[in-house]
Structure formats: structure tokens, C-alpha cells
Amino acid sequence: MQNSCKNVYITTPIYYVNDVAHIGHAYTTIIADMLARYSRLIGHNTYLLTGTDEHGQKIAQSAEARNKTPKEYADEISGKFRSLWDEFDITYDKFIRTTDEEHKIGVQKAFLKMYENGDIYKGEYEGFYCVPCETFYPESQLIDEQFCPECGRATIVVKEESYFFKLSSYEDKLLKWYEENPDCILPRAKKNEIVNFVRNGLKDLSISRTSFDWGVKLPKEMNEPKHVMYVWLDALLNYTTALGYGTDEKNMNFWPANIHLVGKDILRFHAIYWPAFLMSLNLPLPKHIAAHGWWTRDGEKMSKSKGNVVNPKEVADAYGLDAFRYFLLREVPFGQDGDFSQKALIDRINSDLGNDLGNLLNRIIGMSGKYFDYNVSSKDVEKFHKKEIEEVNSIVDSLENYIYNMQINRYLEEIWKILTIANKAINDYEPWNLIKDGKNDQAMALVALITNIMAKVALLLDSVMPHKIKDIANCLGVEISTENYNKLILNKEFLNDVKITKVDALFPRVEDILLAQPQTSDVTKTEDGDSKVELEKLDIEDNLITIDKFFETTIKVGTIIEAQEVPKSGKLLLLKVDLGENRPRQILAGIKEFYSAVDLIGTQACVVANLKPAKLMGYVSEGMLLAAKDENGLSLIRPEKPKKIGTKIS
Template sequence: MCQKILITSPIYYVNDIPHIGHAYTTILCDMLKKFHQLQGNDVKFLTGTDEHGQKIEQSAKKNNQNPQSYADIISMRFKKIWDSFALDYDIFVRTTDTKHCLSVQKAFEIMYAKGDIYKGSYEGHYCISCETFFTQTQLSANNTCPDCGKPTQIVQEESYFFALSKYQDKLLEWYKSHSDFILPQFRQNEVIKFISEGLNDLSITRTSFEWGVPLPERFTHSSDKKHIVYVWLDALLSYISGLGYAQDNESDMAYWDYALHFVGKDILRFHAVYWLAFLMSLELPLPKHIYAHGWWTKDGAKMSKSIGNVINPKEVVDAYGIESLRYFLLREMPFGQDGDFSQKAFIERINAELGNDVGNLLNRLIGMSEKYFALKVDSTQVEKYFVSELNELRHIIAQAVEKMSSMQPHRYIEELWKAFSLGNSVITQYEPWNLMKSAQTDKAMALLGLIANILAQSSLLLYPIMPQSASKIAHALDFEINAQNYEKLIKQGQLLDTFKLNKIPPLFPRIESPLLAESPTNTKENAQNKNTSEKIGLVDIKDFGKLDIRVGTIIECTPVPKSEKLLKLMVDIGESQPRQILSGIAQYYTPQSLINKQVCLIINLKAAKLMGEISEGMILASKDTNGLSLLSVDNPRINGSPIS
């Protein structure tokens, strides 16, 4: 059954040009749209720009422009860069659009008529950068903003308030009955904690500046003319104004019944608390999921304009191409955690994983097929010779799909790469050149058919990650990436019909040296750090930062057959599925003694196969003459809590 789905990025604030974090979020949306389209669903992808607020008003004045002209310029930069990246958005919302403003005013009226909006006055510490009031207890040192660290100022003004406290119990009940509403799940625990500590009513208008949506006409008598709608109420309503909410044509509102939001962890509270309460007040359906991702650093350091290490995604794409950037961003960052952008790691992934694992596999298939069978590929005898390999492929594909369904794109890619590894391993194992020498031509053809089908199914799953590259692989295999072939090859497990391969240029040429110039400041600093490390045997903080160490709870533990040392552990780290870890601790612990024990583990190691079982991480332990002890925490922690 075809499902109407809405996928949204945040609408981006127009105070600067798009950076790597913006690109990551928007690529995530494009990825998920393509994944759902392959399932046969009708998907709309909404993005846009948030153009009101005091920051925009001030930035426009600094640039000697009026706010609208300034917003027009920056908004167009976002639109142009997404177009140049071939991101397939359907709706681009601007909060200065007349239709959006009408939706905001209508929503304000509905909430006011319901008794959820009332007039009062407010005094508190206000952060212009975050457009947010904070209580004294929330502030950081020297009355600075707890979110961005910038100084706050005391502001007193008349305001309309939204009765957020009225929805506290409803929100808690919602989260109680929807345990996977926010992914990764440990983020949901943070939101529940915030709500449980008590919600204050929310100031939703401002009078200290003018750049924003004015109140509806009925409120524009003399005392209310100075009020404009708070930028967060204004911005959040873009998700439904872009679908025509409260406008003449609401035909796209059907997509709101299945909405999926991508947000950065810094704006999760606004979406998971304020936005849900607004929707409850408007009596509209709530989103199906909110996906909260982490932040990007550069070579282990926080990105900063003053340091000069901010990544411009357009420069990366101009140097390496959009396909490589998509792959690196989606592969490198464990979803929900922070990720590090390193040009060295970027090149290594391109050469090893794209060039060697994928590009070389396709080249070998084309080369052998041309040499032995004039580029013809026949799958009719694959099931005769390679049943176990086909079963392994189907298991890999199923596992990958499950990872995407639970919003773990980095794990999705890990699983998908097992299929490419399978393709390369069967060449090594069965040696088609020797099959041809020994006149086993049927088996040699079946082997090439197996490799072709591995590539075909893998290219369908690669499409959401690297659509252009996947389409090139499909063209080489003489089929198309579409929902019909996904149904046939992935869901039904059918094999390709007999076909003739199309020769194509190499997909991923090897990169021998960096294509982007590093910041001189960073280069000098890195050289100094390297020299110091070599002299005294230290590691750089960026090396430690590559390790993703988490707290997890062991929920299952069993011995590994035929092994005296290994135990198979299932560890809950706050993801939708527990991690399977193999650990050589059987001589020190019984399986039962480990159940419900919290441990520390590295979760971003490459998966390894031990005694025929996959291990997806490493439990940390200390060993001396007294034996071995697993590292743990002195007080219980939420599963998935980071260790740093």
C-alpha cells in the first residue's frame, strides 16, 4: 500500500551561508526520501529558511540592507546549494512568504480561541542569538547563555504566552506510549527528564523589535500593534504552512499524517516539547518520529570561524564530488552521536571502501565477463551452485533494511558493505579463471551471475546513499533503479534475467593526495602536535576522539560453541536493537553473572567475525595478576551515555 510521507529538515536560519551541518541534515532527508520511494511510497521532502527574528534584523543593519533584502540573498544561497547538490526537495518554505504568515496568524487565532494563549508580561535573561529567555538557574557563568555561551541581557516586555504547562502531562503520556518516537532513544530520555522537571508557559510574542509575523488583524488595536510572533512558533509552523495549512488549498495536508522530522540535537527541545504542544493545541496529528543527530567537528576540534576550520560543503563537493561527500557524511557519523570531518579519513574511505570494495568488484565482473562470455551474464544456474551464498546475501540485505528502518544509516552502510565483501570473497574462494581452465564453464557463468546479483541488490540499497553511483552500477547491469525492481529483487528475492553487461568508466578513481587546502593555522598546529607526540609518546586528542565509547547494559549472555574463551553478549546501548559483542572473558565470568551488568564499550570498531559470529564492538576491561575486571561506572547511567 502506498503511504503518503512527509520528511522535513529544519528550516535553516539565514544568518550565514550553509555549512557542513546543514548539508548533513539535508542529505539525510534526501536519503530517507529515496529509501521510502523505493518502497513504493509517495514522499514529499520539505526544507527552507527561517527568516525572522532580532538576529536577522541586526545582521541586515550591519550589512546596510533592509531585513527582507538580506533574507532574500541568504535564502537563495541555501536554495542554490541544495540544487547544485541535486537534493530532491519538493517544498522550499520561506517564513517571509505571505502564505506562511497567513498560516501562522490562523494558528495563533485557533490557539487563542481555545484558551491556550493569554497576555501577560515577562522579565528575564534573553539570548538574542538563540531567541530564547532563560531563568537565573539555567544560565551559565557570568549570566551567559547555556546553549551558545554568549552574554544574555535582561529584557522586560509585555507578551502573549502559550500555556505550555497545560500540556505537561499530555506530553509525558505521549512519550510513555511511544517509546521510539525520538531516535536514538537516549535522546528521548533527555526530553522526558526536561518535561518532568516542570514546564513553564512560553512567551510567544516580542515587542522589542519589528522583524517578524504581525499578530492577526483582530489583535492589531493600538496596544497590540507592537507585538510580533515569537520566531520559534513562527518557524515550527513552517512544517504545515508548506503543506497549505489554513490556506485556500490544503490538499498536501494529507502528507502530515505521516511526518518524519530530522533535527540537530541542539534544537531537539523545541521540536520534541514546544512543537508537540502546539500541535496538540491545534488538534493536529503528531509526527511519527523525530530523528536527532549530532554535530560535526573538524580533525577533532569544534568548528569555529575564528580558528578558520569551518567546512564549506560546496568546496568539498567541488573538489571530491557530491557522491563522495554523501557517502562520507552518512558513513562516518554514528547517527545521534557527533562526527569528525577529516580529509585524511575522507580519502581513505573513498579509496578503500568505494574504490576497492565497490568499484573494483564491478570492474572485475565486467573484465571476467568480457574475457570469458562476451559480456553476457546468465543467472539461471546461480541457485544450483551457490545456495548458501544467496542465503547469506538475503540475510545481509534484510539486516541492512532493518537498520535504515530504525534510523541507523551508518549501520545500514556497514551491513551493505558486507554484501560487497561477499562479492569480492567469492571471487577469491572459487577462482573463476580456474573454473574456466577446468572446463567448468556453467559454474563459472553461475559465479558471475552471483556477483552480478550481489551488485544489483546492493546498488538498490546504495541508491539512497549514492544515487548517481548506484544508477551507474545499475546501468552496467542493464537494469534501472526503481520501486518495481526493488520489489522484484529485494522483497521477492528474484534474480536478474539474462542480460549483457554495459562497460562503464571506473566509478571511483583513486585519490593520491588531498584535494582541499588545509587551514594554515591548523596545519602548523597539527605539525606541532605531531612533533610533540612523537617525542614523548602521546596521542593527539583527535585520535582519542575517533573512539566512540558508550555505557551499555548486558541483557543476554551465552557461551560461544567450541570456544573456551568467548562469550556472546547482547548489549543494550540505547539503539533500537542491542549490539552483539564477542568477548574473551569466559574464564573470568559466568554468563549469568553478567546479566544486567553495565559495562563500557567501544561501539565504532569495524565489525569482526569470530568463530562464525559477528562482533560489533569491544567491551573494555583491565587485567593484572589478580585476573580480569570489566570496566564499569560507579553509578547507573542511561544506556548509550557517552564516555569522554
């Protein structure tokens, strides 16, 4: 294990301000904070970055729905993220926002440099765009030729003037980087997915938009006032602009990043787009891009409609922040999906933290107080406990490899092996009998062994549970510092004579769950006037809505009065539908494979009439026809008998 001082740069993704923080955000941020605290403790110059991603069409739409400006909405949600991380004592060195002026300047300079390097050109883009994911997808990746492969929502067809990044020209360079740097993407299994994706061929990337204006403008030198940058180009560059790229570059000595922490859903952006951008800018590539899995709750996918989304603040307030941190870091191997349940958390608190760690500290307090008036001397530890010392040191020497290879759960498992050695030593040597037999020096050596082990464990766990470790350190009279890390961990020295101080129980036993559970009963109750009707739980989708939510959708019967094919489209028909309004609605429907235009004229259909208009293939669509599709084809949903146009469906 080495302790040479170096610069360490750790980043979380910048979190999109479309919603408040959930357990996934907390998981990423706590991992990053743990890595940063550990790196500082062992003596590295460390820089931790987090922040919020605030541009893009989705943010503009969310703000509009709340009668706010995009900046007002971004300020509100970004502020909630920052407040939570402050409450969680996240030791970030910078909280960046993509609305920061310094960030915008750096992004514009990067765009101009890539353009001058010949990697950006002007063209026209037409493709399928998912607004929630802020991502373009080729038609071959769509679900049922319409829906986003990531979130399942309907995509829109976008056709507009755009600047493109020559991503295709970086295929070979990216593949070479993956090959020459086996751990550039962690876990390694995730790297295989990325390599296969790149080998299948990369297309040039649209990196500007003109259909909305909530984003970073292109550099003024390009004289393109209608264009804003693609949100992912803007967002990814935060990792360099946070260090001053393009403005005050005094912190650029921290680049390249040691670890970019990301969720698996955004790995492709970080492992393909980002290194290609950096190659274009002639900047070094990150050392590791580490992708973690998702969290479920009690074995089920979390969703707002289920009411089972885990609020990290509520959990930390109920069970303690350090217990929550330990649970997240210990419960699941990095890269795999994890499951949160209060029962699993309580088991960790009562077993790992209460019995193994907390009880061992209580035994130190009890033995030192009962036998030696709380005074502990290490002078005979090596004489009587060479075997245990060697076992502990062997484990300690292996630990740092687990940290920087993102095997944090293994790191904690190994530390708990050290605690097992300590608890076993007490049971094996029975200090109460040593005292009874007059072997006070051996009893003192045993208490000192356990005290030294606990001091080592405190140093090793400080990055995981910094607040509870302060209590342990105060009890042992040990300062958590780089000096003591070097002394006790690296140099394998022993504590000087110490005076043990009593402290309260670290992790009191938890008997019952402390937070209300999501409703999972087999009966759903609904009100019909004054009477209550019980409904059997059905095997249905997880996106349940209430009846009042359903009535927010207006569905009307309309008559199709005109129909024609859309040029250059193999799927779309352009319809005029009479809903009994002051003019017919223009609606685009992807039903050309199943219906001819002429056969639709004069027929009725069910129309979602209160959809926000959308532009598809250059045409405005003012509604959506209801249809059902299975292996036998697609059928429009129609009234059984002709109905008056404009009749509402309820």
C-alpha cells in the first residue's frame, strides 16, 4: 500500500433538475463522498465535484407547466439538491450549475475549438427524439417503431438545421482506448457492452437545436443566434469547466478525472460521446468511468404511481445518516442493481453496526474500565498477540485495491473480518479469567490489541460513517488524520498509552420499521358517493392513476373527413378530423401500414383531444387516434355505433 501524494478528481453526474433527489442520486453522491474522504485521509489532494444539469427542452416544458421561467424552475430544484447534499455533509469542493456563466463560457470555447479542429460541421437533422431522455434514436432502436427504448415514452420526429460532431471518425480511436485501458470502464462487464456498441458503427452526432432556446448559445464567432447546444454536450463539459476550462484554469491540474461516477443508464454518453469530445479537444481521457446499477424497493421497481419511491432524507432522518450510508455502500456490489427494504436496513443496523462494531467498542470500554481504570497500554501487544496482528495487517494491506477498483462492498466485508478477529480474540483469551489468574499483563495486552484494532477500523471506516467514527475516535482518544493513518495503517505502529472515554451506544437496536410502508394490500378502496367499494387487486401495470387523473384526458369521437399520405414517410397519414369544433383537427397517425387513406374518409375514430400540439415531419399534429396493436396487426378504437361528432368518451 503506497501513500504518495497525488491529485485525485472525483465526479458525480450533474443531476437533471426535472425532479427532486431520490435514493439513486443519494447512492451516487455518497459513493463519491466516500471516495473523496478516503483519498483526503490517505494524503491525496482531492477535488470532489457535483452539481445540476439545467438546460434542455424537458426543463423548459416542466417550467412552463408550473408557470415559471426555466431559470426560476432550475433555481428551485437545484437549490433542493444542494441543500440535501449539505444536510448529508457531502464534502464537495464545487457545486456546478450549467447555468453558471463560467460554465457557459467554457462550453462555448470548447465548441469553437472542436469546430476549428474540423470535428463540427453544419447540416440538417431528421430523426426520432425522446424529450424526457434528451436523446435521438435511430428507427431501428425504437419499440414498436415509435417508443423510446430507454423510458418507453413516445418519441417525436424532429427535422431541423443542426451542427454535427464527427463521432463516426472516432470509432477506431475509442476502440483503441478501450483495448489499451482495461479498467477505463468499471465494472469490466459494462465495458464489453460499450465496445460492442461502438463496433457496430457510430453515426455523427447532432449537437445543436433550433426548435427551443433554453440552452447554451453557440459561440458568437459562429453567428448562429438561433442555435443552442445539445444538452449532453453542454452537460458533459461540466467536468472540465468546473476546473476552469476556458476561463480561469488554475484547477485544471486535477484533470484528468480519476473516477467519473454515473448510473448505468447514462454510461453510453460518458463512455462514447465524452471521450470523443475530449480527443477532439486534445485533452487527456478520464482514468475510470464507473457505472452503478439501479435501486428497487422491496423487490419492486420504484415509481411515483406506486408511491414507493425512497426519499433519502426520510430514511436518513429515521435511521441515521451513517447507517444509511453504510447500508448503501455495503448492501450491493457496485455495478449491480440493489434492493432497498427497511427490514434489510434494520438487519444491517442491528447485526453489522450494533453487534459487531458497536458492541466491540462497548467491550473495550467495559474491559478497560473494570480492569484498568480506563487506561490502556500497548507495550505488550506484540509479545502476546503476534498471530492476530499478522492476520489484521494482512487484511489491511489489501484494502486500498478494493476502493479504487470500485469494490466498496468488498472493502467493507474485509473490514468486518477484522472485527471478527477482535471479537474472537476476546472469546478465545477470556480476559476475565486472565485477571482472575493474576495474568494482568496478558489481559492488558488483549485489551490493547482490541483497542488498536478498533483504532485501525475507525480510520478505515471514517470515509463511510464519518459522524459515528468521531464518537469512536473520541472514545479512544485518537484523531482521524493522515498522520495517524500513516502511523497505524501504513507503518503498522501501535497506539501510545491512551485513556478510554465513555460514549453512548453507537447504534441502538431497532425493533420495528420506522417509516410507513407503501400500500401493498390486496384490496384497493375507492369512493362512490358515500359508499365504499372494495376491488380485488388485479395483475396490471405499475403506472396506476386515480380516477380524477384519468378525467384530465379528454377523448372525443371524431369523423375523418380528409386523409392523405405524408411524403417520404412509410408510416404516417395526414388526417383532418371533425370533432364538432370551429375547424377540423389536423392529426398525424402512424397507421399507413394498416389503413389506406381513402378507406378512412368518412369513418369515425376516438381522439385524444387535449394533447399539446406536436410537430412531426414538418406538420403540426393536434391530437392522437386511439388504437390497439398485437401480433395480428393494428386496429383503430371506434364507437360500436355512429356517434355525434364531439361526443366525449368517459
